[in-house]
Amino acid sequence: IWKYYSDFENEFIEDTYQKKNEEEVQLGDYVIDFTQMLQIRKDDRTKQRPIRREEVDVSRYLRGERFCSAGKPMKAFTITQYGGSKSTYGWYERNQVLCYPATRYSEILQQAANAHRDKMRLDTSNGSFLERLNAGLNALSDALTARKQNLHGLDQKELTIYRGCKLTEELIEEYTQNVGKLIQWLAFTSTTKDRKVAEVYGNTLFIINL
Incomplete structure (x- = not known):
């Protein structure tokens, strides 16, 4: 195969x-x-x-790898107490001066630009390629998410995205036991706006409302 x-x-x-x-x-x-x-x-x-x-x-x-788990992960997700990722919450804790009393957008955007540059450097360096890529994407995500949440008061359209996965019975049970809780996936996760595309792959469909 x-x-x-x-x-x-x-x-x-x-x-x-x-x-x-x-x-x-x-x-x-x-x-x-x-x-x-x-x-x-x-x-x-x-x-x-x-x-x-x-x-x-x-x-x-469309490569199935983008939407399917290639192997059996040790743990699919973690429970979180934050309304976003723990790393984004940590960014707020470290950068409150940029957010209050007035949001300093130019400095937040500069952090995002620096994170993007770091991500590109990690992409082209030796070592574990995907682990380094995830580290770069997480760094970029922190700054961009912070900027997005500071613009929360502006008019926004609701968006629904989808992810199709092939899960074991054990992982399905793990998700079922945590219905109603905030969870965080442990790696960069690809999604699509086309439900039919996501339904092609795997035995489980995640519907995510943003």
Whole structure:
């Protein structure tokens, strides 16, 4: 059974592949060897997996990895006492001077710009690619969410987004036991505004009202 790389990994691999003069690309704990078309573990080169490249029509193709969990996580979410993420609440605690008595939007936006620059630096550095990407996205999210919540008094349209997932019976039971509680997903989570797209993937549909 062939398993797709994530969107981020796939783009990173493809960009290097298109350079033509590169024979391999570093991807976290692995090396992607274009000559042998193998994924090789750095600390044990006997651990190898074949890879293949497929060309697809991106206007018609939606990778299931974006909406499905590729493996069984140790924990899908955590219970939170905050109306947003704990990290965003922490941002407020550290930056009250930017919010009260008057909101200093220019300085908040500067923090967001700095976080975005850090995110780009993490994207292109060596090490665990997706872990670093999540760290960058979380940093950017804190500043942007803070700005959004400071604009809460402005007219806003309600938005509903969806996420389709394949959950085990244990995870479904875990969600069921926590109905009515505030939860926080533990990683960057992709969603779609198209319910039909989300319903294609997995056995569970999350409906999220913003």
